[in-house]
Amino acid sequence: MPNITISLDTELLHSGRKYAKQHRTSLNALIRKLLEQTVAFRSTSRIDSCFEIMDRAQADSGGRTWNREDLYDL
Numbered sequence: 001m002p003n004i005t006i007s008l009d010t011e012l013l014h015s016g017r018k019y020a021k022q023h024r025t026s027l028n029a030l031i032r033k034l035l036e037q038t039v040a041f042r043s044t045s046r047i048d049s050c051f052e053i054m055d056r057a058q059a060d061s062g063g064r065t066w067n068r069e070d071l072y073d074l
Contacts, residue, residue: 006031
């Protein structure tokens with residue numbers, strides 16, 4: 001895989017490393033993922049992202065179902 005060199009403000013670099021550490025990744029992986037998300041165009045990418053977020057949330061409706069009228073009552 002080719003390497004690139006980028007210039008970052010010291011504070012931005014520090015913040016980026018801190019963010020990456022908090023999310024158990026490397027700054028390199030974080031930048032790669034953000035660049036892929038920015039330039040990679042796939043028609044399903046937004047849908048896949050939504051499902052990924054929903055899966056990570058691990059929410060549970062408890063078996064409850066809704067119809068359109070129920071949603072207006074919220």
